[in-house]
Amino acid sequence: MTRDEAFFEFLLRMGDNTLILGHRVSEWCGHSPVLEEDIALANTALDLIGQTQMWLGLAGEIEGKGRSADDLAYLRDAWDFRNVLLVERPNGDFGQTIMRQFLFDAWHSLMLGRLMQSSDTRVAEIAAKASKEAAYHLERSADLVVRLGDGTAESHARMQAALDDHWPYTGELFLSDAADKAVAEAGLAPDPASLKEEWDEMVTRVLTEATLAIPEGAYVHKGGKAGTHTEHLGYILAQMQWLQRAYPGATW
Amino acid sequence: MYAQMVKSTGKGIKSREEMTDEERQFQDRVDADEKIEPKDWMPEGYRKTLIRQIGQHAHSEIVGQLPEGNWITRAPTLERKAILLAKVQDEAGHGLYLYCAAETLGVSRDELMEKLHSGDMKYSSIFNYPTLNWADIGAVGWLVDGAAIMNQVPLQRTSYGPYSRAMIRICKEESFHQRQGYDIMMKMAFGTEDQKKMAQDALNRFWYPSLMMFGPSDKDSVHSAQSMAWKIKINTNDELRQKFVDQTVPQAEYLGLTVPDENLKWNEETGHYEFTEPDWSEFFEVIKGNGPCNKERLGARVKAWEDGAWVRDGLMAHAEKKAAKVAAE
Ligand SMILES: [Fe+2]
Ligand SMILES: [Fe+2]
Numbered sequence A: 001m002t003r004d005e006a007f008f009e010f011l012l013r014m015g016d017n018t019l020i021l022g023h024r025v026s027e028w029c030g031h032s033p034v035l036e037e038d039i040a041l042a043n044t045a046l047d048l049i050g051q052t053q054m055w056l057g058l059a060g061e062i063e064g065k066g067r068s069a070d071d072l073a074y075l076r077d078a079w080d081f082r083n084v085l086l087v088e089r090p091n092g093d094f095g096q097t098i099m100r101q102f103l104f105d106a107w108h109s110l111m112l113g114r115l116m117q118s119s120d121t122r123v124a125e126i127a128a129k130a131s132k133e134a135a136y137h138l139e140r141s142a143d144l145v146v147r148l149g150d151g152t153a154e155s156h157a158r159m160q161a162a163l164d165d166h167w168p169y170t171g172e173l174f175l176s177d178a179a180d181k182a183v184a185e186a187g188l189a190p191d192p193a194s195l196k197e198e199w200d201e202m203v204t205r206v207l208t209e210a211t212l213a214i215p216e217g218a219y220v221h222k223g224g225k226a227g228t229h230t231e232h233l234g235y236i237l238a239q240m241q242w243l244q245r246a247y248p249g250a251t252w
Numbered sequence B: 001m002y003a004q005m006v007k008s009t010g011k012g013i014k015s016r017e018e019m020t021d022e023e024r025q026f027q028d029r030v031d032a033d034e035k036i037e038p039k040d041w042m043p044e045g046y047r048k049t050l051i052r053q054i055g056q057h058a059h060s061e062i063v064g065q066l067p068e069g070n071w072i073t074r075a076p077t078l079e080r081k082a083i084l085l086a087k088v089q090d091e092a093g094h095g096l097y098l099y100c101a102a103e104t105l106g107v108s109r110d111e112l113m114e115k116l117h118s119g120d121m122k123y124s125s126i127f128n129y130p131t132l133n134w135a136d137i138g139a140v141g142w143l144v145d146g147a148a149i150m151n152q153v154p155l156q157r158t159s160y161g162p163y164s165r166a167m168i169r170i171c172k173e174e175s176f177h178q179r180q181g182y183d184i185m186m187k188m189a190f191g192t193e194d195q196k197k198m199a200q201d202a203l204n205r206f207w208y209p210s211l212m213m214f215g216p217s218d219k220d221s222v223h224s225a226q227s228m229a230w231k232i233k234i235n236t237n238d239e240l241r242q243k244f245v246d247q248t249v250p251q252a253e254y255l256g257l258t259v260p261d262e263n264l265k266w267n268e269e270t271g272h273y274e275f276t277e278p279d280w281s282e283f284f285e286v287i288k289g290n291g292p293c294n295k296e297r298l299g300a301r302v303k304a305w306e307d308g309a310w311v312r313d314g315l316m317a318h319a320e321k322k323a324a325k326v327a328a329e
Helices: A003-026 A035-063 A069-074 A094-115 A121-149 A153-174 A178-185 A192-209 A232-246 B021-031 B044-063 B065-069 B078-103 B109-118 B135-155 B161-189 B193-212 B222-229 B237-255 B280-290 B294-307 B309-328
Strands: B265-267 B272-274
Touching: A003 A035, A003 A069, A003 A094, A003 A178, A003 A232, A003 B078, A035 A069, A035 A094, A035 A121, A035 B078, A069 A232, A069 B078, A094 A121, A094 A153, A094 A192, A121 A153, A121 A192, A121 B309, A153 A192, A153 B309, B044 B065, B044 B078, B044 B109, B044 B222, B044 B294, B065 B078, B065 B135, B065 B294, B078 B109, B078 B161, B109 B294, B135 B161, B135 B193, B135 B237, B161 B193, B161 B237, B193 B237, B193 B280, B237 B272, B280 B294, B294 B309
Parallel strands: none
Antiparallel strands: B265 B272
């Protein structure tokens, strides 16, 4: 694997995470528990889609085959998607959506913080812009996890169930493969494994305040980073890509 | 417009002789274009009519998220997706300003929500129509936001201060929405044959429902006369509808699309277009709950509210625990 191949792979992972999570969050539009959440969730989705445009735009540049961010988002099949499985998981109830968001935001904000030191200035610039948004997302999702975890008996039970469901998917955020090692060696991005300790600390602090118990099960679910997804991704893409696929060559 | 057929409580306009001193002073202030503020004295009918009108407008904004939200996950490019997300977010924000404006009249957001869910309060008939192809998202921005602007621009001058200020903020964003909608229509109308077909199909379905947004003719309505005297309604429904048609027909022509009205023609003498009135029996059916999407739209809002009850309760319980902790310290 050349440096640029690894770099391309890394950029797809960043952009696909935000694209697929943005898609999921956008499904809430008009259906959330309070009006303020309709606004906040739409805003989160909007930030994530904006970040997708930047990451996939740069990915297309690095690949050098003339593919735009839209080409990459709309014209790849599932096995070419590189997002972690966590972000494609269905929304479930509001608690599951917020817990998924929190577990992701904690990783995302750490990752972006480190990417601001990337040896590639384009990466550093995208990270600088995105990390402000991610910090705000994390503040919000952590706050909701605490309030709902330590709310009523029902909200506590739902948040615990959400945590138990998502937990086995979080390990994938910290796995390192050949591409990760190559970009780390080039100083482009941190080795994902190096973020784990800080993430553990951050997540433990919030979950403890939320009176939630950290699950003990293993991180059994992985594969998204290498293109082996859950059944859910195919449906997301069927919806997302339909117009582009049905009317090739049209401009919108 | 987003508030249709709002009934005022009065039987008609009182003459100055019939008015009490307070009512006369109030009317003088309105006539002098002074703004009425929440703490000022106001006739009970004024307050009640405003609650209905602002509440209905707020409900329209939040139900209006649904037909457009329907296309967010299928938006054909990342940029279109981002623009649509931002628009739907704006609409929720409009709902929020308007509920806040209504709250200054002594009604809580929860009370208004309950009335929406029980069917006691309505939202605009337009949101009971489906969005079936991508050009519908263009047509909604162009026609629906366009019709809303027709009504809301004059309402920036409405007599009630908080409502007027909400309208000023909202109008800026609505005109942005309309331009973005028209931009989608241009891409579609000047695109491939399939895209043109989508654009024409969208116009065919949204034309008459857009005309219905202004409500039936109210030139003889006592409710409208009272609302106009109070300056919570500025123009008649027919005036606004005519203005909308006059503005929109040339825009459709520019797109090369056909307005689905065989009788549409320019009248040199009046300087206005002549057009066919929408089918008002259809309008009344939609208002009664028998439109194509009434059940889905209201059902979705009720479901969101009910499914979200545990969240609202949880947040409340947490706030109480926190307050108790602070008190104990
Ligand atoms: Fe609006
Ligand atoms: Fe709008």
